[in-house]
Amino acid sequence: MPFPQDRWAGLTPSPATDVPLSPLTFLRRAARVWPGQVAVIDGDRRFTWADYAERCRRLAGALAALSVEPGDVVAVLAPNVPLILEAHFGVPLAGAVLNPLNTRLDGAGLAFILAHSEAKVLLVDASLAALAAEALAGLDHPPAVLVAGEGPLPAGLSGAADYEAALAAAVPAPWRLPQSEWDPIAVNYTSGTTGNPKGVVLHHRGAHLAALANMAVLGLRSDSRYLWTLPAFHCNGWSGIWAAAAAGTTQVCLPRVDPVAILNRIDEAAITHLCAAPVVLTMILNVRDGVPERGPGSRPVIIGTGGAAPTSAVLAAAAARGFDVIHMYGMTESYGPTTVCAPQAAWADLAPAELAAVRARQGVPLVAVEDVTVLDPEGRPVPADGRTLGEIAFRGNTVMLGYLKNPAATAETLAGGWLRTGDLGVLHPDGYLEVKDRAKDIIISGGENISSLEVEEVLSRHTAVLEAAVVAEPHPFWGESPAAFVTLRADGPVPSAADLVAWVRDHLAHFKAPRRVVFRELPKTATGKIQKAALREEARRIAAAPSST
Structure with a gap:
């Protein structure tokens, strides 16, 4: 029924109540509350x-x-x-x-x-x-x-x-x-891996709310010290610059990403928080020489990470060095982090393998996000059964206005009142979101869907594997089959391709195991994401070669 306007007549917004939200x-x-407190540290400058x-x-x-x-x-x-x-x-x-x-x-x-x-x-x-x-x-x-x-x-x-x-x-x-x-505050350009980059137009309202949400999820306070390991140009540093001002958090500059410098700065500057893409997190966890010793009893540091889900091996390695990893998920079009894998008290009773599985989920909406769901091809929410695959979609005040000078792409991406991410995922019965793959990265082998992320997770648990990426390669009978590109640890054992295929078969259905394993450094975008398009093309070339089996 309609709201009873007559009962509330005359009660409308006024200049005392209607103030634009802006970071x-x-x-x-911050300048009023903490005028003498250090806000920015840059080398010797304060x-x-x-x-x-x-x-x-x-x-x-x-x-x-x-x-x-x-x-x-x-x-x-x-x-x-x-x-x-x-x-x-x-x-x-x-x-x-x-x-x-x-x-x-x-x-x-x-x-x-x-x-x-x-x-x-x-x-x-x-x-x-x-x-x-x-x-x-x-x-x-x-x-x-x-x-x-x-x-x-x-x-x-x-x-x-x-x-x-x-x-x-x-x-x-x-x-x-x-x-x-709703005035624009920033225009951030996507990486443009499939053509010219698109200009994502963000507004003051969204920046205000995204900053508060990230302040809350990371637990930033006026006695926190945040190290700038995440590129500040990327999604406005996940709204971190604005969030630091909201909390009164000291920001410590780091002009160049170097794992030794990061770990030394954590020790020297009493860092409490940082954010990093998975590739940087992996670098931090795999350096030992020239850095302070850290263990489970070290002063805790909260690390926010996004992009690909941290594997169980990464989570275990982080905990062993006193790092508390908060797993978030989002995109430039939603001001960066949009969901968080919020921990539940009941998880304390789970076995290690079960705990790793739930912690790798992308989770639930941040406090400023109205809704996150998974849509079927007709735009309807899928059942929360943990199995039905669909496209992940966001809705709320932390969604972009649109793409600069690109109304067609704007209409497509915001169709039906949702921000369509292009990622495929499922909703679990507890409401937690789990990303299964990018729509373009899913592997369809003999009519069966294979999640590249699922295979990558298993490969990453092998003690010799530093990084892994799995893509589709053409197969004459199955249509597509998984191909794995693997970077090995420098100081570990050297498994054969057959060893890694057997490892995957021990943990997943046999049809999900890669039919090819290529050992190499993984190509990455300017923001540290693995360039799967380049790997797919390489897999196609290898499969088409006369000597390919």
């Missing part, structure tokens, strides 16, 4: 929350001096240094839209993004000046450039202004909120 409020509050807020306001003022207006795009090309942390607040304080650039792209890839987003200003860290010059050389209308840090600049950046000088000369911008909480 900008977090920085203002910025308090008052310093950090002042620098962000001055950046907004410097952008205004460059004629940046509301709705303009400001790009930033920087590793995990103060520049990118400041840009996440300074750019939206100017009313502009932040475009964090992937530092692992080449000049042509960056040029495409700068042109497509129509960036008006480019903020560059001096360590990436040559890459920036390469990108700008491919543009007919290059943006104005501010360079932070010291070092010689290439000829292509001869006209660039100095970032610190611009901040010193700027009038600090006043605190401001967007006119609407």
Whole structure:
């Protein structure tokens, strides 16, 4: 029945209650609550929350001096240094839209993004000046450039202004909120593995809520210390820059990912939290030389990880070194983490194998996410039986507005009121989501579906295996069969391909075992994801070779 409006007549939102949600409020509050507390550590440099807020306001003022207006795009090309942390607040304080650039792209890839987003200003860290010059050389209308840090600049950046000088000369911008909480705050470009990248447009409302959700799920507080191992350009660092301001958490910069540096920084800076892609987590867990000893009794560190589910072997290795791994799942179009494998008290009674199985699930929605489900081809939720496969879908305030200048892709991805992820999964009776595969990665052998992730999980449990990826290769009789690409540990035994096939057969139905095992380093995207498309192509070439069996 309709809501009884007459009983509540006159009670409508007013300026006292209707305030746009924006992460900008977090920085203002942090500067008020913890003005003298260290907000950012970058080597020998320290910025308090008052310093950090002042620098962000001055950046907004410097952008205004460059004629940046509301709705303009400001790009930033920087590793995990103060520049990118400041840009996440300074750019939206100017009313502009932040475009964090992937530092692992080449000049042509960056040029495409700068042109497509129509960036008006480019903020560059001096360590990436040559890459920036390469990108700008491919543009007919290059943006104005501010360079932070010291070092010689290439000829292509001869006209660039100095970032610190611009901040010193700027009038600090006043605190401001967007006119609407649905105004864009960032445009983040996907990795573009199947064509040109798409610009994912995020809004202030979603950024505010995603930051609070991630603050809650990681347990960030004002006495926490967060190490920037996750690229801050990737999904806005999973909204981590905004979340740190909400919690008053000290952020420790790390310009380059190196497992020895990470473990030493954890010890030296009393790190309590970090986030990392699975590949980085594997690196951390497999280094022993030149790092402090860690064991189950060490000061605990919470590690948020996303992407592929951490295998049982990874979870066991992490626990043995005092790391508490929180497994999350999401995508750029949903501000990064969207679900979490929330632990249940009843899991304490499970056998190790059962515990590993439930901990590898992608879990339940974060607190700010309205719903997560699995849809059949007609767009209906599948039964929560742990078996019926469908496409994983999200709904809620932490879903993108759409793709920049791409209405067709927007309509397809947001069809039926859901964000379609392209991932295949199941819902278990307890409501926990489990990803089975990307739709394009499922292997159909003799009419039977084989999850590449399931086979990879079993392979990773072999003591000699560091990483594994499984893809479909053509088969003359079955249509497709699994092919495994495996990286072995440097210091372990060397199994044969037959040994690994037998290992899988001991743990799974025989038809799921790979018919081919290739030993090699695994190719990865700029964000650390395994390039399965490249491996599928390699598997096709191998299968087509005359000597292939």
